[in-house]
Amino acid sequence: MAVRKSRSDRKSTRRPSSRTGLRVKTQRVSIIGLGYVGLSTAVCFANRGLRVHGVEIDRRKCDLISGGKSPIHEQDIDSYLSDCIRDGSLSCTSDIREAVLNSEITFLTVGTPSKPDGGIDLTYVEAAAREVGRILAEKKTYHLVVVKSTVVPGTTAGIVKDSLEMGSKKLFPKDFGLCFNPEFLREGTAIHDTLRPDALVIGAEDERSSETLLNLYKSFYGVDRVPDTLVTKIPNAEFVKYSVNTFRATQLSFLNSLANLCEKIPSADVSEVTKGLSVVTKIDSRYLRAGFGYGGSCLPKDLRALTALFQRLDVDSSLLLSVAEINQKQPLRAVEIAKQLVGDLRANRIAVLGLAFKAGTDDIRESVGVRIVVELLSLGARVNVYDPQALENAKHVFESSVEFAQSTKSCLRGAQCCIVATDWEEFRKIPPSIFKNEMRNPIIIDGCHVLDSKAFESSGVFVYEIGRNSGDQALRSTISPMIGNSLV
Ligand SMILES: NC(=O)c1ccc[n+]([C@@H]2O[C@H](COP(=O)([O-])OP(=O)(O)OC[C@H]3O[C@@H](n4cnc5c(N)ncnc54)[C@H](O)[C@@H]3O)[C@@H](O)[C@H]2O)c1
Secondary structure, X not given: OEEEOOOOXXXXXXXXXXXXXXXXXXXXXXEEOOOHHHHHHHHXXXXXXXXXXXXXXXXXHHHHHHOOOOOOOOOOHHHHHHHHHHOOXXXXXXXXXXXXXXXXEEEEOOOOOEOOOOOEOOHHHHHHHHHHHHHHOOOXXXXXXXXXXXXXXXXXXXXHHHHHHHHHOOOOOOOOXXXXXXXXXXXXXXXXXXXXXOOEEEEEOOHHHHHHHHHHHHHHHOHHHOOOEEEEOHHHHHHHHHHHHHHHHHHHHHHHHHHHHHOOOOOOEHHHHHHHHHHHHOOOHHHOOOOOOOOOOOHHHHHHHHHHHHHHOOOOOHHHHHHHHHHHHHHHHHHHHHHHHHOOOOOOEEEEEOOOOOOOOOOOOOOHHHHHHHHHHHOOOEEEEEOOOOHHHHHHHHOOOOEEOOOHHHHHOOOOXXXXXXXXXXXXXXXXXXXXXXXXXXXXXXXXXXXXXXXXXXXXXXXXXXXXXXXXXXXXXXXXXXXXXXXX
16 A cells, blocks of 8 residues: 655646646547436546547437536536537547547446445446447457446456456456545535545556556556555455445534534533534544535445445444444434524424535435425425525425525525525525515524624524524523413
8 A cells, every 4th residue: 555645736726728828639438327426527537638539328418518508506517518519528428439449548437335235236237347348349449447436355366357357358457457545526616626635546456557646646646646645456446435424424423423412511502512523633624514414426325335344244334333323413404493593383384494415516415305205295384495506406306395495585585484504605695674675583403513693692593503502591581572472
């Protein structure tokens, strides 16, 4: 295992290639699966002068991408995509054969969802590897396959290698290369994270594979600017990805438990505690934010997949089970607090601001906002929802069971209580007067720490911040006049 230190200036804010002249010697790659990871990788590679052949089986997505329009919301992705479609450095096709034959390196970025039992569903990875294998049979030159999808330890050197060998009738590592190269981008900052990752991890069993991939990254980042890189065996690299995500989930469940406790201790505030925790332990504060729990397409599913692996191999999984259980309950805190503040929720109108699992994305997979709405509806509440980017995705989930508002203002109209479930910048800027003028009761439950509760309270708007003890007295005196002293 070796960590190669980068000589780059990490604070560099240089823009990608085509705009700064930092283009690289043309290398040809194919990327199978243009979702959040595949498309972000594709546009960044193409903008730095690589020739990228994207493959996407979803026709709608493929047509949009070919027309220069992103099927997902990500900061900067539209301009990057339209640039590289226009100059021909990126093309999208559903013809995997054409893409693989016209490239030297193939990245697999297809989804790895959960099976009903929580274990990892490798159907897409296996199908893609089998197809790539069949095409490798036709290739006369060396080809490297890189798994970027998150897969449980043992998958790349097992199912993926076997599928490639079976399809191609060739042998690894003699006839083709194979790496596992986990992706750490965060939705909402995917382009930034791809251009300036904290680190690279390359899992490889042979030097030719790891050197081929490293050379690609040298071209992409510049020889002197390759991020710190860990080169290790494939299963270790697979473990690194799972350990990072389950560690983050564990931190968050720990912090959310602490937040629930802080609420019971006079003057305690989890945000302050978190600052101290970060300063003393040097844990990255980006991943220390208490709230209604974690969601998204990665943390919950990766925790389930690792737990299933622990159980399959008969290793004690009680820590991971507790992390998941705490996270399962945490969004319900929003509803419990709403009941405490408003009383019976039946027929009451509740506004939910934020359905995306985090700011900066339209992704609602396992989002806490969605879970909160489902719970409110099950208790008979009438629910208004608003999200700056995720409404279209949410319409497929809620259809006509909620009111879809087109602005924060209309979402708040007539509501007895508002729950803030996503940390969108737009929500930070809502002045107290909007809540006061539009809501029936200006009561807010802020799970994202986006509102200045003290400033709001002085304007007569009550903000219940997760993890902050505002004191029973303050709570009673602010709320009681609004709801006719029904506060328990
Ligand atoms: N989303 C993230 O933030 C993130 C971050 C790091 C790692 N990951 C991992 O990366 C992988 C991809 O995640 P995602 O969020 O981009 O998934 P996604 O569901 O957004 O995208 C996957 C895409 O692959 C396409 N696809 C499936 N089979 C295909 C095939 N045979 N040929 C061509 N296209 C095919 C699907 O149509 C889909 O568009 C997962 O393993 C995930 O765990 C995701």
